[in-house]
Amino acid sequence: MNSTDTNNHAPTGTAETVPPDQTASVDGPGPVDLAFPPYLTVIEPGTLERLRGSLAAEASREGLVDVAYRIVDSPVGRLLVAATDRGIVRIAYEREGLDAVLQSLSDKLSPRILEAPARLGSAAREIEEYFSGKRMRFDLPLDLRLSAGFRRTVLAHLGDIPFGRTESYTEVARAVGNPKAVRAVGTACATNPLPVVVPCHRVLRSDGSLGGYIGGLEAKATLLALEAAAA
Amino acid sequence: MDTKQPFEKLVELHGAAVLRVCRAVVGPLDADDVWQETFISALRAYTELPADANIEAWLVTIAHRRSLDSVRAAARRAVPIESVPDRESPLGIPDPPGDGVWNHVARLPDKQRRVIAYRYLADLPFTEIAAIVGGTPAAARRSAADGIKKLRILTSEDLPEGDSHEQH
Numbered sequence: 001m002n003s004t005d006t007n008n009h010a011p012t013g014t015a016e017t018v019p020p021d022q023t024a025s026v027d028g029p030g031p032v033d034l035a036f037p038p039y040l041t042v043i044e045p046g047t048l049e050r051l052r053g054s055l056a057a058e059a060s061r062e063g064l065v066d067v068a069y070r071i072v073d074s075p076v077g078r079l080l081v082a083a084t085d086r087g088i089v090r091i092a093y094e095r096e097g098l099d100a101v102l103q104s105l106s107d108k109l110s111p112r113i114l115e116a117p118a119r120l121g122s123a124a125r126e127i128e129e130y131f132s133g134k135r136m137r138f139d140l141p142l143d144l145r146l147s148a149g150f151r152r153t154v155l156a157h158l159g160d161i162p163f164g165r166t167e168s169y170t171e172v173a174r175a176v177g178n179p180k181a182v183r184a185v186g187t188a189c190a191t192n193p194l195p196v197v198v199p200c201h202r203v204l205r206s207d208g209s210l211g212g213y214i215g216g217l218e219a220k221a222t223l224l225a226l227e228a229a230a231a
Numbered sequence: 232m233d234t235k236q237p238f239e240k241l242v243e244l245h246g247a248a249v250l251r252v253c254r255a256v257v258g259p260l261d262a263d264d265v266w267q268e269t270f271i272s273a274l275r276a277y278t279e280l281p282a283d284a285n286i287e288a289w290l291v292t293i294a295h296r297r298s299l300d301s302v303r304a305a306a307r308r309a310v311p312i313e314s315v316p317d318r319e320s321p322l323g324i325p326d327p328p329g330d331g332v333w334n335h336v337a338r339l340p341d342k343q344r345r346v347i348a349y350r351y352l353a354d355l356p357f358t359e360i361a362a363i364v365g366g367t368p369a370a371a372r373r374s375a376a377d378g379i380k381k382l383r384i385l386t387s388e389d390l391p392e393g394d395s396h397e398q399h
Contacts, residue, residue: 040254040336040352048246051263055242055270064274067237102237111277113237 056116066110068119069102074131075226076219079196081123084109087141088123090193093215108146127196133230136163138197146193150181154188161202164231166224168206190214196223235282238274245290246270248353252291255336255348256298265301269294288359291349295363335385343378346371 059065067089069082080098082090082105089109092101106113117124122140129135147155157176161167167175169189173182189200195214201223205211213220249269253262272293280289336344342364349360350371357368357375364371 040251043247043250048250051250051266052242052246055267058267059271059274062271062275064271069239099240102239103234106237107234111235111238112274114239114242114274 052115056114057118059114060116060119064112065114065116065119066112067105068114068116069105070115070117070120070124071098072120072124072127074127076215076222079127081120081127082113083120083123084143084145086143086145088194088197089143089146091195091197093195093219095216096214130196131226133226136230140197142194142197144194147188147191150176150178150184151188151191154185155192155194155198155200158189158192158198158200158202161199163199164227166202166204168204169211170206172203186211199223202227235277235280236286238277241273241277241286241290242270245287248287249290249294251352252294252348253298255352256294256345257301258337261301261305265294265298268297268300272297285359287353288355288363291353291355291359292363295345295349335382338385339378339381343374343381346374347378347382350375 056065056068060068067082067084069080072079072081077094078098079094080090080092080101081088082092082101090101090105092098102113126135126138126140130138144152144155153176154172157172169182169185170179173179173185176185178184185203189203190212192198192200192214195201201213201215201220203211210217210220246266250262250266253265253269257265269290273290276293336347339347345364346360349355349363350357355363357371361368361371
């Protein structure tokens with residue numbers, strides 16, 4: 001309830017309205033807004049997009065953007081691709097919640113995050129080439145700081161599984177020298193901050209079933225089918 | 232929570248309000264530049280901002296300072312003349328085509344125009360506004376009331392024949 005208008009009597013059945021009290025109106029927006037020309041309150045479509053674009057460009061030039069990101073369309077849905085000055089730091093599927101992903105980057109890396117597509121031109125191009133079957137290896141600088149310890153060791157190995165091939169969680173555990181750590185390999189894949197580019201989708205269960213995937217099993221199946229067709 | 236929103240989120244949430252304030256304070260031609268300078272300054276200072284700060288008040292404070300810079304720069308660019316013509320905008324803000332009402336807003340004293348913009352376009356309380364423009368919250372409230380009154384008079388002077396209060 002926000003009934004601060006002292007002139008607001010109960011309806012009496014007449015159509016007459018009481019002229020607004022000019023001093024009371026200072027307490028809230030209301031009729032005063034009518035005094036402003038329309039272009040002060042109505043912002044034309046496209047204006048903010050244009051301003052945000054030039055803000056991102058200028059902020060990048062001045063070195064003020066710690067995390068730049070871009071949304072890339074793909075056959076497995078929209079992907080958020082984020083980079084620091086060291087390289088690609090995060091790729092996220094839409095189902096992870098793009099706002100939640102950005103908030104987590106803000107907490108873990110820096111809140112100086114802007115959508116700056118120009119900073120991610122080559123990443124977007126390579127990802128598009130990959131999905132159109134024209135690229136088998138990514139040639140992008142990666143920033144692996146969101147992953148540490150054993151998980152990072154696992155991610156480093158995943159990059160060695162060739163395009164179009166798969167390994168089982170057990171094989172990966174053996175390959176990284178810790179054959180008993182099958183579950184930990186599963187966790188490392190599930191928390192891979194750079195899906196698609198670091199190919200955790202190439203790791204399956206020993207019986208050949210898909211296991212899990214951060215982008216959903218449908219996305220995992222799509223990537224594997226794409227690689228099988230292009231390899 | 233001592234976590235901060237991604238800066239992009241601030242632009243998304245407050246970009247429009249800050250642009251309205253910039254337009255009201257420096258006029259439509261310089262508003263884009265002041266908007267960008269505001270967010271560049273904000274981005275530079277963002278990591279030091281306390282997590283529980285009122286973001287919109289903080290952004291309007293920065294916009295206030297950047298707009299003062301812009302007004303000073305405009306004044307430096309201006310050619311000094313003997314006497315200022317009557318009823319000229321204090322900022323020399325050109326009239327956008329087809330919208331004479333801007334003249335009224337521009338004709339208000341600087342402080343009244345700012346107080347009205349911060350109150351009615353950024354929706355800040357008078358305590359925050361007083362912290363931004365100086366003086367007491369009561370003085371800010373009085374400035375807003377005076378400015379609104381003046382705007383009403385200026386607007387009604389321009390109205391065509393008849394009384395706007397009556398609807399037939």
